[in-house]
Amino acid sequence: MSAITSEGVEPAPINPRTQRLLQDPILPMLIRLAWPNILIMLAQASTGLIETWWVSHMGTEALAGMALVFPAVMLMQMMSAGGFGGAISSSIARALGGGRKADADLIAWHAVAVNVAIGLLFSAVMLFFGRPIYQALGGQGGELEAALVYSNVVFGGMIFVWLMNGLASVVRGTGNMLFPALVTCFGAALLVPVSPLLIFGVGPVPGLGIAGGGLALVFYSLGSTLVLAWYILSGRNLVRFGFGPLRWSIFSNIVRLGAAAAINSILTNVTIGIATALVATKAGVEAVAGFGTGARLEYLLIPVIFGIGAPMVALVGTNMGAGQKERAIRIAFTGAAIAFVITEAIGLIAAVFPVAWISLFSEEHGAIDAGVAYLQIVGPVYGFFGAGLALYFACQGAGQLFWPLACGFLRLAIAGLGGWLALKVTGSLNGLFFALAGGLLVYGTLLILVIHSGVWFRGKAA
Secondary structure (H helix, E strand, C coil): CCCCCCCCCCCCCCCHHHHHHHHCCHHHHHHHHHHHHHHHHHHHHHHHHHHHHHHHCCCHHHHHHHHHHHHHHHHHHHHHHHHHHHHHHHHHHHHHHCCCHHHHHHHHHHHHHHHHHHHHHHHHHHHHHHHHHHHHCCCCHHHHHHHHHHHHHHHHCHHHHHHHHHHHHHHHCCCCCHHHHHHHHHHHHHHHHHHHHHHHCECCECCCCHHHHHHHHHHHHHHHHHHHHHHHHCCCCCCCCCCCCCCHHHHHHHHHHHHHHHHHHHHHHHHHHHHHHHHHHHHCHHHHHHHHHHHHHHHHHHHHHHHHHHHHHHHHHHHHHCCCHHHHHHHHHHHHHHHHHHHHHHHHHHHHCHHHHHCCCCCCHHHHHHHHHHHHHHHHHHHHHHHHHHHHHHHHHHCCCHHHHHHHHHHHHHHHHHHHHHHHHHCCHHHHHHHHHHHHHHHHHHHHHHHHCCHHHCCCCC
C-alpha cells in the first residue's frame, strides 16, 4: 500500500512512543504490549460464553439459534477490529513511523466515516435478509425464530460495534494498547450482570429472553464507543481527528486494505458457516448445538490472537514505515511463535477434556457427541491456526495481504469441499471434522513458509 502523504507538510519529529517501537528489544516489547490485550480480549470473549451459558437455560432451540447467529456476529467483530480496524491501525502506524503526524490525524477522521458507512450497510443486510441467510445455514423451526430475534436486536445496533472497534484501532495504531484494553475490561465487567438481567428480568426489569442478550451487547458497544471518542477528542491520544472534507486518496487506501483484510475474516466465518450447515443436514439440531459450542472455542482463539496481533500491526507497520524491514520480519515470527504456543495449549487441553467444555452448555447426548468429536479431532491443530492468524496481522501491518487471502481460500476449499466429500464418503461427522483440521494445518504451515521466503519484499502492498 502506498504511503499517504500531505502535500507541503514536512515530517514531524518522531514521538518517543513511536521511537520505542523502532528500537526496543522485540520479545519483551511484544509481550509488554500484548499481555493486556490478551487478558482483556479473553475477558470480552468470556462474556459471550457467559451469555451462551445463560441462553442455554432457555433450551436447545435457543442455544442452536444463537449458534446460527454467532458466526455473523463474530464476522462483524473480526472485520471491524481485525479487518478494517487493522487497516486503520496499520495506516496510522506507518504514518507515525515516517514522521507524518498530520496524515495520521486525517486517517483517524476518515476511519470514523468508513466505519459508520459499513456498520449501517451490514445492519441493513441482516435486518432485511436475515431469514434466508439463517435458513441457508440450516436454521428451521424454533431455532430459526430464536436466531432472528437475537440477530435483529444485535444488528439493529451494529453501527456501535463498528465505531467502537474503529476508534479502538485509532488508539492502537499509536502503540497504545492499554487504554482500549481498559475500556474493554470495564465494559465486559458490566456486561456480565447486565446480560442475565435483561434475559431473565429482575423486579421491575422485564425478562426479554434471547433478545435481552443481544440488547446487552448493544449497550456495551455504545458505552465503549462514547468513552473511546471522548479519549481521542480530549487530546489524550497521540493521534487526534483531522476534521475536514473527506479525501478520496485516504478513504480509498483504508477501504482497499480493509476490504482485503475483511475477506480473510469472511473466509473464516464462511468456513464455520458451511460446516454448521453440513452438520445440520447430517445430524440435526442437537448436533448443531454441540458443534457450535465446540467451534465457539475456536472463535475464542481469535480474540486471544487479536491480543497479540493488534500490537503486531502497529509494530510491523511502524518499522516498515521507517524502512526497518528485517526487524519487521523478526517481529512477525516472534508474534507467530507466541500465538502458536498459546493456542496449541488451549487446543490440546480441549482435546483431552472435551466433555468438561461441552457439558457446560448442554447435557443432550447428540450435542455432547458432536462437540466432543470436533474438539478431539480439530483441537490438536489449533496452534497452526494461531500462528497463521498472527502472521495475517503481521501482513496487515506490512500492507501485504495477498498470501493470507490465498491461504484462507485454500483453507475454505479443504474444509468446505473436502468436508462435504468426506461426509458423503464416510457418512460420519468425523470425516468433516478431519477436513476442518486439515484446513487449519495447511493454512498455518503455508503462510509460515511463504512469509519466510520473503514475499513481503517482492510484491506490492495490498
